[in-house]
Amino acid sequence: MDLPPSPDFRPTVPELLRTAAERWGPRDCVVTPTERMTFAQLDDRSARLAAELATQGIGKGSRVGLLFPNGVDWVIAWAAAARLGAVTVPVNTFYQATELARFLRHSDLQVLLGVSAFLHHDYVARLEAVAPELAAYRYGGPLLLGSLPQLRRISLTGSALPVWASRLSVTPAPPRVDGGLDAVVTAMGEDVTPADPLLVTYTSGSTGEPKGVVHGHGPLLTHAFNLGALGGIGETCRIWTPMPLCWVGGFVFGLLRALTRGACFVTQETFDAGTALRLLADERVTDVAAWPGVTKALLEHADFPSTDLRALRAGLYEAVAPDRRPPDPGLAIGSLGMSETCGPHTFKTAAEEAAGAPEAYRGTFGRPVPGIEHRIVDPETGHDLPEGAEGEVLVRGYSLLLGLHKRDRATVFDADGWYHTGDRGYFRDGWFFFTGRQNDLIKTGGSNVAPAEVESLLLADDEVKLAFVVGVPDEIRGERVIALVVPSGGVAPVNRLGSAEPSGLARDGAALGESLRGRLRGRLSSYKIPQHILPITDGQVPWLVSQKVDRRALVALARRLLSDQVTA
Known part of the structure; x- marks a missing residue:
C-alpha cells in the first residue's frame, strides 16, 4: 500500500x-x-x-x-x-x-x-x-x-x-x-x-x-485526505453516515473525508432506517460508513428490497453490485482505528475493498496506513513479539494525537513516542488481525463505555453491595454492556446457576435489574446503560489471588447467565 x-x-x-x-x-x-x-x-x-x-x-x-x-x-x-x-x-x-x-x-x-x-x-x-x-x-x-x-x-x-x-x-x-x-x-x-x-x-x-x-x-x-485517496473517494462520491460528528468516526471518516476530497457529506440528525434508505436512493450515495447495527437495520427494513441503491460502491455489502464486492462477505477487509489516531490506522485500498482479502487472510483488519508504524509487544515485558504472535498494539506516526488535555506528554506516550492502544492483535505477512482489548474498556456500537463509570453509579445505590460491568461479545454491536451485581438485601439471582432459590425470588432479581436500569436513566447516556443487570451471589464473584476480580471470568459468567435466562 x-x-x-x-x-x-x-x-x-x-x-x-x-x-x-x-x-x-x-x-x-x-x-x-x-x-x-x-x-x-x-x-x-x-x-x-x-x-x-x-x-x-x-x-x-x-x-x-x-x-x-x-x-x-x-x-x-x-x-x-x-x-x-x-x-x-x-x-x-x-x-x-x-x-x-x-x-x-x-x-x-x-x-x-x-x-x-x-x-x-x-x-x-x-x-x-x-x-x-x-x-x-x-x-x-x-x-x-x-x-x-x-x-x-x-x-x-x-x-x-x-x-x-x-x-x-x-x-x-x-x-x-x-x-x-x-x-x-x-x-x-x-x-x-x-x-x-x-x-x-x-x-x-x-x-x-x-x-x-x-x-x-x-x-x-x-x-482524512489520505483515507479518502486510499478508498477511492473523489468529487463524484457521496458519503453517508449517521455516526455523530462529536466522535472521530463521523467527523473524520465522514465529514473530513468528504471535505478534503470534494465529495458530498450526507447525514441525519437521528438514524431512522426508512428515512436513511430514501436518502441513500435520492442522493445516489456511493459510500456508506456505519456500524453493523445500522447496516443490519437497513437490511431488515421492509423498503430495502425495493430501494434503488445501484450507485453504492462500498459499505453495505448486500447492496453493492457483485463486481464491486468480494465474492464472500467473510473476505471483506475491516479496519482498526481509534480517536487517538484520527480514525483508522489499518485500512485497505479501493481495489482491496472490491476484491476482498485472499482466503489465507480471512478476517483481516487490513494493512498499516502508510506513514503509521506498528509494534506488537508483550504487555508485561514490553518486548517485541515475532510475527504471528498476539500482543498489545503500539502505534506511532503522522496521524497520532498531539496529546491528552490536562495530561503530561510523558503519561501519554512512551519514551520513544509510541502510543499504547490497549488493543490486542498480530500481523501475518503484513496483514493485521485484531483479537480484542487489553484493558476493560467496552466498545459498543462505535461508542466507548468505561466500566468504572457505570459501576460507580450502581455502587452508590442502596440496593447494591458489589457491581461489575463487562462487555459481552455481540456480532452486531461489537459488545453488549452487561452488569453483574451482588444485591445488598439478599435479592436472589435471576437464574439457576450457583443458586437454589425458588422462582419467585428469581423474579425479584429480574425486578431489581429493571429497577436499577430505570434509576440509571437520566444519569447516563443511553448507550452506557447496561442492557441487562444480573444479580449474582457473593460466591459467584471470581476473585483472583491478588484480590482483583477476574474480568475474563466475569464475561464468561455473564454469558452463562444470559444463556441460562434464555433456556429457563
Whole structure:
C-alpha cells in the first residue's frame, strides 16, 4: 500500500475552506433530509459567523464547544470557529447532567455554541442543573460561574432563551458587518498553522474520567485526505453516515473525508432506517460508513428490497453490485482505528475493498496506513513479539494525537513516542488481525463505555453491595454492556446457576435489574446503560489471588447467565 500524494493545499481549515470553494463551489457539500449546502455556501456562511465570533473575542486558542446534532449548523459552527484558529470541542448530545458537568469542567470551554433543545433533551434546563447559579442570573454580559470558571459565553439557537444565553443564528448566517472585519477574519485564518490544535474530542477512558484527545489541523486534514485517496473517494462520491460528528468516526471518516476530497457529506440528525434508505436512493450515495447495527437495520427494513441503491460502491455489502464486492462477505477487509489516531490506522485500498482479502487472510483488519508504524509487544515485558504472535498494539506516526488535555506528554506516550492502544492483535505477512482489548474498556456500537463509570453509579445505590460491568461479545454491536451485581438485601439471582432459590425470588432479581436500569436513566447516556443487570451471589464473584476480580471470568459468567435466562 503506497502513501497517497500529500494534500495540494496547506492543511489548515481556513485554507481547506478557501480551496474547496474555489474548486467545487456549486457542488453539494452537506446534505440532510431537510437541508442542502454547497461548498461555496459553507465558505460564505462560516466566514460570516466567524466575523460575529471575532467581535465577541473568539480567536486563536479559544476553546469553543459545539452542542449540535449532525447537520448543516454543526458544520458551519465548526468551520467558523476553526477558521479563526479556535480549538473546537464537540459536545455529545446524549450527555446527561452529571456527564455534561464533568465534560464542561474538564474541557475548560470559554464559549458554548449550540441548540437549546434536541429531541427530548432540554439543554437550558440541563445547563442550569450543571451550573445552578445560572438560574439566578438577572443580567447579560460575560458569565462568571464558580462551577464553570472558564466559561464566559453561552450562545444558543431557539426562542425564549434565558438571560444568561445569547441568541445564536447559524443558518441563515448573520449579515457581514463590514469589509474591514472581513479582512481581519482572513488575516486570522492566515495565522493558523498545520501544527495548531484544531479539535479536542472526548472519549471514555478506562477509568471513566473524561479523556480529551487533542488533534492538530495538519494531522486531521492530512489523514482524512489520505483515507479518502486510499478508498477511492473523489468529487463524484457521496458519503453517508449517521455516526455523530462529536466522535472521530463521523467527523473524520465522514465529514473530513468528504471535505478534503470534494465529495458530498450526507447525514441525519437521528438514524431512522426508512428515512436513511430514501436518502441513500435520492442522493445516489456511493459510500456508506456505519456500524453493523445500522447496516443490519437497513437490511431488515421492509423498503430495502425495493430501494434503488445501484450507485453504492462500498459499505453495505448486500447492496453493492457483485463486481464491486468480494465474492464472500467473510473476505471483506475491516479496519482498526481509534480517536487517538484520527480514525483508522489499518485500512485497505479501493481495489482491496472490491476484491476482498485472499482466503489465507480471512478476517483481516487490513494493512498499516502508510506513514503509521506498528509494534506488537508483550504487555508485561514490553518486548517485541515475532510475527504471528498476539500482543498489545503500539502505534506511532503522522496521524497520532498531539496529546491528552490536562495530561503530561510523558503519561501519554512512551519514551520513544509510541502510543499504547490497549488493543490486542498480530500481523501475518503484513496483514493485521485484531483479537480484542487489553484493558476493560467496552466498545459498543462505535461508542466507548468505561466500566468504572457505570459501576460507580450502581455502587452508590442502596440496593447494591458489589457491581461489575463487562462487555459481552455481540456480532452486531461489537459488545453488549452487561452488569453483574451482588444485591445488598439478599435479592436472589435471576437464574439457576450457583443458586437454589425458588422462582419467585428469581423474579425479584429480574425486578431489581429493571429497577436499577430505570434509576440509571437520566444519569447516563443511553448507550452506557447496561442492557441487562444480573444479580449474582457473593460466591459467584471470581476473585483472583491478588484480590482483583477476574474480568475474563466475569464475561464468561455473564454469558452463562444470559444463556441460562434464555433456556429457563
